[in-house]
Amino acid sequence: MNEEPALLLDARGVTKLFGGLVAVNQIDFAIPEGAIVSLIGPNGAGKTTFFNTVAGIYAPDGGTIAFRGQRIDGLPTSEVTKRGIARTFQNIRLFNNMSALENVLVGMHARLKAGPIGAILRPPWVVREEREARERARSLLRLVGLRGENEIAKNLPYGDQRRLEIARALATEPKVLLLDEPVAGMNTQEKHEMRGLIEELREKFGVAILLIEHDMGLVMDICEHITVIDHGVTIAAGSPKDIQANPAVIEAYLGVPEEDDPIPRPSEPPSSDGEQT
Numbered sequence: 001m002n003e004e005p006a007l008l009l010d011a012r013g014v015t016k017l018f019g020g021l022v023a024v025n026q027i028d029f030a031i032p033e034g035a036i037v038s039l040i041g042p043n044g045a046g047k048t049t050f051f052n053t054v055a056g057i058y059a060p061d062g063g064t065i066a067f068r069g070q071r072i073d074g075l076p077t078s079e080v081t082k083r084g085i086a087r088t089f090q091n092i093r094l095f096n097n098m099s100a101l102e103n104v105l106v107g108m109h110a111r112l113k114a115g116p117i118g119a120i121l122r123p124p125w126v127v128r129e130e131r132e133a134r135e136r137a138r139s140l141l142r143l144v145g146l147r148g149e150n151e152i153a154k155n156l157p158y159g160d161q162r163r164l165e166i167a168r169a170l171a172t173e174p175k176v177l178l179l180d181e182p183v184a185g186m187n188t189q190e191k192h193e194m195r196g197l198i199e200e201l202r203e204k205f206g207v208a209i210l211l212i213e214h215d216m217g218l219v220m221d222i223c224e225h226i227t228v229i230d231h232g233v234t235i236a237a238g239s240p241k242d243i244q245a246n247p248a249v250i251e252a253y254l255g256v257p258e259e260d261d262p263i264p265r266p267s268e269p270p271s272s273d274g275e276q277t
Contacts, residue, residue: 004032005032005033005034005035006032006033007030007031007032007033008031008032008033008067008068008175008176008208009029009030009031009054009065009066009067009085009176009208009210010030010031010065010066010067011027011028011029011030011050011054011063011064011065011066012028012063012064012065012066013026013027013028013062013063013064014026014027014028014029014050014053014060014062014063014064014065014073015027015060015061015062015063016046016049016050016053016058016060016061017061022232023046023049023232024046024049024050024053024060024229024232025046025231025232025233026062026063026233026234027046027050027063027229027232027233027234028234029050029227031176031208031210032208033175033206033208034202034206034207034208035208035209035224035225036198036199036202036208036209036211036222036223036224037208037209037210037211037223037224037225037226037227038210038211038212038213038219038223038225038226038227039051039210039211039212039226039227039228039229040212040213040214040216040219040226040227040228040229041228041229041230041235041252042230042252044231045229045230045231045232046229046231046232047212047229048090048180048212049232050229051087051178051180051210051212053065053073054080054085054178055077055080055085055087055178056072056075056076056077056078056079056080056081056085057077059073059074060073060074067080067083067084067085067176068083068084068175070083072085081172081174084173084174084175084176085174085175085176085178086107086169086170086172086174086176086177086178087169087177087178087179087180088162088165088166088169088177088178088179088180088182089165089180090180090181090184090212092158092161092162092165093165094153094154094161094164094165094168095153096152096153096154097152097153097154098152098153099149099150099151099152099153100141100146100148100149100150100151100153100156100164100167101134101137101138101141101149101150103153103164103167103168104137104140104141104164104167104168104171105133105134105137105171106168106171107167107168107169107170107171107172108133108136108137108171108172136171137149137167137171140167140170140171141164141167143167143170143197143200143204144163144164144166144167144170144197145160145163145193145197146160146163146164146167158185158186159186159190159194162182162183162186162194163194163197166179166182166197166201170201170205170207174207175206175207175208176207176208176209176210177201177207177208177209177210178209178210178212179198179209179210179211179212179213180212181212181213181214182194182198182211182213183195183213183215183218184213184214184215191215191217191218194218195218195221195222198211198222199222211223219240220240220243220244221240223240224239225237225238225239226238226239226240226243228243228246228248228249228252230252235248235249235252236248236249
């Protein structure tokens with residue numbers, strides 16, 4: 001009899017308020033080890049707010065978030081990152097005037113041991129650590145399909161900027177990777193390549209992945225479990241097959257399928273989540 005994989009992240013009753021607005025209301029969400037799961041819903045549903053609460057950008061107003069059995073709700077982002085949670089952003093956030101390599105090295109800061117004194121005196125162990133960091137950064141760039149390590153971030157094509165942001169997140173050595181609309185604005189070929197990359201990340205690093213994504217083709221094909229929220233409340237959770245057949249989900253988000261089309265999909269998925277809260 002196969003054992004269920006251990007939970008890496010276990011969020012219970014997570015609630016976030018902005019004044020009188022309840023952006024996230026009593027959300028339960030779990031991420032098992034090595035899983036690829038998704039959080040979907042209409043624009044303004046509260047998806048990005050939940051992401052930000054897990055990542056430490058917001059402190060929840062109710063509920064608990066545990067990572068590897070230890071509560072992390074209310075911890076600062078830097079501490080959440082050290083624990084093993086990394087994220088990308090709906091709107092790409094890179095250091096635009098730094099090179100691709102430098103962007104990834106910034107992501108390694110949480111794992112490097114050299115402090116200000118070591119950086120100034122540069123003993124042999126610091127020099128070795130810097131050399132190893134550069135080698136690992138180059139390896140991560142190759143993994144995500146980027147070759148021009150000296151290319152300035154703002155000069156990279158849109159799809160490559162997405163890849164660079166993932167490489168920077170991987171540099172923190174996460175156990176859970178939160179990807180906020182990783183294929184937004186990509187063409188069909190780029191989406192196909194990103195799907196392959198996401199699957200490769202799990203295989204190579206054993207990292208669990210949580211997606212916010214409007215591309216239902218990607219979500220249904222790649223995720224083992226999907227949670228759907230609307231107006232900050234969970235309306236459905238289950239396998240892709242369960243979600244495709246759920247009347248509440250169809251009405252709120254996926255849309256009524258065409259005749260003879262067993263899989264409801266949005267005809268024109270929005271390119272941006274549009275959430276401010």
